[in-house]
Amino acid sequence: MNLTTDAILTADSHLIQSFCDLNALKQNGARTVITHAKGAMVRDSDGRELIDGIAGLWCVNVGHGRREIIDAITRQLETLDFYSTFYNFTHPSAAMLAEKLASLAPGNLNRVYFANSGSVANDTAIRMLQHYNIRLGRPEKRKVLSRVGAYHGSTHLTIAMTTPAYSKGWFGAHDLVHHLRSPHYWREGGDMTEAEFLDALMDDMRDSIERIGAENICAFAAEPIMGAGGVITAPAGYHRRARQICDDYDIKYVADEVVTAFGRLGHFFASEDVFGMVPDIITTAKGLTSGYQPLSATIISDEIYEVISGPGEKFLHGMTYSGHPAAAAAGLANIALMEAEKIPERVRQTGRQFETLLRELTDLDIVGEVRGSHFMMGIEFVRDKRTKASFSDEAAIGMKAAAAAQKRGLIARPLGNVLILSPTLVMTPELIDRTGDILRDSIKEITSAL
Structure with missing residues (x-):
């Protein structure tokens, strides 16, 4: 099926998405159309390659497109x-x-x-x-x-x-x-x-x-x-x-x-x-x-x-x-x-690399806690690291961090003041490093705009 982004979004107006602000979708129509996937990557309808940092939704463990x-x-x-x-x-x-x-x-x-x-x-x-x-x-x-x-x-x-x-x-x-x-x-x-x-x-x-x-x-x-x-x-x-x-x-x-x-x-x-x-x-x-x-x-x-x-x-x-x-x-x-392919065994190594890399983000001003294990991680943003005071809902920090990451080529899941990462389990060490760089640059960008 070879459709333009506009054609897909027009048809999508009939689809009810899960766990989203349906009114916001009606007002601004901001959607990402995913059309192709391979390995740890997906491609949107505009041809942009993105790291699938949420593995579809916690689930594409062995990667996309496995024959x-x-x-x-x-x-x-x-x-x-x-x-x-x-x-x-x-x-x-x-x-x-x-x-x-x-x-x-x-x-x-x-x-x-x-x-x-x-x-x-x-x-x-x-x-x-x-x-x-x-x-x-x-x-x-x-x-x-x-x-x-x-x-x-x-x-x-x-x-x-x-x-x-x-x-x-x-x-x-x-x-x-x-x-x-x-x-x-x-x-x-x-x-x-x-x-x-x-x-x-x-x-x-x-x-x-x-x-x-x-x-x-x-x-x-x-x-x-x-x-x-x-x-x-x-x-x-x-x-x-x-x-x-x-x-x-x-x-x-x-x-x-x-x-x-x-x-x-x-x-x-x-x-x-x-x-x-x-x-x-x-x-x-x-x-x-x-x-x-x-x-x-x-x-x-x-x-x-x-x-x-x-x-x-x-x-x-x-x-x-x-x-x-x-x-x-x-x-x-x-x-x-x-x-x-001994994927669970590999995760004990690559998952630890991913976890360690994300935990290093706690040196950034608005990162209060990085938590989780292996390829199941959350980054919580705070206004004040000493008091752990949260940002208001209106600040939409998680959403801004996800948007900044996606602009750089990484899909992450916002959840209030938390950014969730649950990528495919076939991430290479190089791709893990790239994910860490994107997250660091994205968090610095939204911090400077506060």
């Missing part, structure tokens, strides 16, 4: 374009991908439910646990613990699990969710040491459980590193201790690895290999197919599966496209490619 995945999808469509995994039907791609995920997941997480987005994967996890408790004769055990700063999706349930800032003006299943304290030490720790702050977070968790009643709570859901809430990393040991509290109160731990899985932190799954604990459920999407097809997975323990698969009731949950053959084929090819 291995494209050909696998094509072969699958030529063989079996679609059949459902409803009732007693299955097909080879879904079966083989489920087996592969069970082999990669930690502990006894051996059962896999496929859907088409991280939101639905998380929604599925909670629905499964509520059904699990109904089957055990405890229907009141259905509430969910989440955290301020979390992002778990935008379905009616998962938007309630997401940090309250994302649901302003929207209804959700808020009566089912309680948000624990944000684990962001730099912002919330005050005069406490990091160890003292961790103790305070665990006290908050225990106090909340006691107040709500463990008999009413089915799950604690947590991202190993918070993504769309601002790339927030909890204090060391947080997830291990939270897991122990969940065990103490018979609450299931749901690890939302929609972003952190499939190499972004240097491992196929981060829960055990990076954070030292095995959850009851892992949810994932994004890097599962590197974005080549929409696919998510809810991976549950054998213990949960035995309860929900017992006699007496049917499993009344399903999506038409669950385990779609082309999506499952993309997942298998994506994992095979990551294993053959």
Whole structure:
């Protein structure tokens, strides 16, 4: 399709974009049209080459244009374009991908439910646990613990699990969710040491459980590193201790690895290999197919599966496209490619280079904190580094930084006063250095204009 930018934007007036200011789009129509992609780069409709600093949206882990995945999808469509995994039907791609995920997941997480987005994967996890408790004769055990700063999706349930800032003006299943304290030490720790702050977070968790009643709570859901809430990393040991509290109160731990899985932190799954604990459920999407097809997975323990698969009731949950053959084929090819090229292992080196380079930006006047790990990083801008005072929303510092970077050839994601970087995992050392130079020059430009 060979269309001009104007023709594309005219047609685009009918498209509703996600998580954006729709009124602003109506007023000024400022959009970037991406038309081509290869490796770590994308090209816009005016022919400009840009570093894909957000990997599509946290997801194109193996880079764009990989023939291995494209050909696998094509072969699958030529063989079996679609059949459902409803009732007693299955097909080879879904079966083989489920087996592969069970082999990669930690502990006894051996059962896999496929859907088409991280939101639905998380929604599925909670629905499964509520059904699990109904089957055990405890229907009141259905509430969910989440955290301020979390992002778990935008379905009616998962938007309630997401940090309250994302649901302003929207209804959700808020009566089912309680948000624990944000684990962001730099912002919330005050005069406490990091160890003292961790103790305070665990006290908050225990106090909340006691107040709500463990008999009413089915799950604690947590991202190993918070993504769309601002790339927030909890204090060391947080997830291990939270897991122990969940065990103490018979609450299931749901690890939302929609972003952190499939190499972004240097491992196929981060829960055990990076954070030292095995959850009851892992949810994932994004890097599962590197974005080549929409696919998510809810991976549950054998213990949960035995309860929900017992006699007496049917499993009344399903999506038409669950385990779609082309999506499952993309997942298998994506994992095979990551294993053959040892991409998670490479990320342990290149990701550290990327992280180190970005952390050096803290010498700039308006950079308050650089946080995250490997290829999952956030840069927070402040008016005053001593007091950590934020810029006003009207200053739109994150948006200005993203615009300055894009002008220089890098796509980054603005989020209030934070700039998020989550590039493809195939970034070369040279491209990482170039990204660091662009960010430094861009931040200097907006600083001089303040």
